[in-house]
Amino acid sequence: MTARKGTQPRQTKRERKALAGKSANNVHDHAQHIHCVACGVHLDAAQFSAAPATARWITCQHGSRFAACESCVPRAKQLLDEHDRTGQAVHAAAAFH
Numbered sequence: 001m002t003a004r005k006g007t008q009p010r011q012t013k014r015e016r017k018a019l020a021g022k023s024a025n026n027v028h029d030h031a032q033h034i035h036c037v038a039c040g041v042h043l044d045a046a047q048f049s050a051a052p053a054t055a056r057w058i059t060c061q062h063g064s065r066f067a068a069c070e071s072c073v074p075r076a077k078q079l080l081d082e083h084d085r086t087g088q089a090v091h092a093a094a095a096f097h
Helices: 013-020 070-086
Strands: 055-059 065-069
Touching: 055 070, 065 070
Parallel strands: none
Antiparallel strands: 055 065
């Protein structure tokens, strides 16, 4: 697309988003707010490095990481297997505190 003389070309939506950065509604800080994908319980970052760990990260075939309580790992793996097989979003449990 060519711009008329004296005007700037319009930015694409992708370019505008890149310049604006992530909105406050779109930011998800994994270090601050983590929920189990299987049961939805709130997990603290310290639970992943505790001895013994009470939570862990599991990864789908696409490389996305999901948190799970130690007791929920089998169910979380089932959810990720379904996600990998169907290509649909992970059917995560509703988050609660």
